[in-house]
Amino acid sequence: MALRFAILGLLLDGPSSGYDLARRFAEVIGAYAWDAKHSQIYPELRGLEEEGLIEVAARGARGRTAYRCTAEGLAELRGWLTTPPESRGGVRNEHALRLFLLPALDHEDAIEVLRHTEAAATAQAERLSQEVLRLQEATGAASGGPLGLTAQYGIGSFRATAQWARSAMDQVAVDARAGRWPGDHPSRR
Amino acid sequence: MALRFAILGLLLDGPSSGYDLARRFAEVIGAYAWDAKHSQIYPELRGLEEEGLIEVAARGARGRTAYRCTAEGLAELRGWLTTPPESRGGVRNEHALRLFLLPALDHEDAIEVLRHTEAAATAQAERLSQEVLRLQEATGAASGGPLGLTAQYGIGSFRATAQWARSAMDQVAVDARAGRWPGDHPSRR
């Protein structure tokens, strides 16, 4: 379901071909919010056109077909955005899973993994901060535009992760000293 | 790939049947880290057994088959945990996507959505805080055990989201007053 709305949203920035969309997924949004390959995009575009949510805006060389979002498409997207996701069921977050499984490692390895987590999250937050500055300059908007807002969200998440990792290292060390770290006793689990 | 490691990790807490695992996914871990249904779990258990990563620990009434993690299974899990995810490609986060698409809404609806986001994130953080307190009491560990650590991670993420949403509301308001909010001008996009 989400893919079609991602496409509708991207088409609001101007007519795009499947090829254009694939590039924007791969180069930009794929790193922040949602990813998709061309093999998924082209069939979806056909579906969206059949439903009247997008229409052909132009045909160019090499069989290029650019689409635009119709009024119906915009209405559909707005409807989806203003309906809160029912959710509450079924997180599927590999990062969180890895953290949850950390007690399978002995405390030294666990701390090592947390060190990596902390370093990676800090680096990501740093990278996005640069990105936001660049976007604010480029757009002139306080938010740095839609990408700026999303990037700011990413910064907050990564900083929270880094902070959590530091605190978790301490807690693992404390538990390990007290002989309470599960991964140090694989036999009696 | 992740499912098999989730199962191996769960089996470290003691022998479990597919039914037991399904319940733990549905009632606990599914809300924090990873979810799976029994229709996925049973075939995976068969695969893991064929590969020697788990073995039958007991057979009980009603065809119940409990498995335990073998030494090979633990080694496999530890290998996966200590190998950093290559990632860098292909986020698939519906929440982030929704935030990214926010500029498709007029500024009033966008702020309304952000208000919801803020309220929901705050409530989740609150709920998890209670949970951590409970886990710390129950386990006697500073971390509150593996679930406690994962829950703390969740708290940090939700607080970051709530904070971001407050800041985003301000920025949308500023951009809207300056006539720079894209969703207020659907025609000239």
Next chain:
DNA sequence: GATAACATGTAAGAGGTTACATGATTTC
């Protein structure tokens, strides 16, 4: 004896990835 909970299984289909495949145009 009925009902709830335990326990496992299969099948159809959506969503997604990787790989294979093809051809047109631009650029050097």
Next chain:
DNA sequence: GAAATCATGTAACCTCTTACATGTTATC
């Protein structure tokens, strides 16, 4: 003219969800 890039398509395969299906044991 070769190579890179543009541009689209298909097929096999994996993961996951939903629904259908079946039988057993405990509890009231």
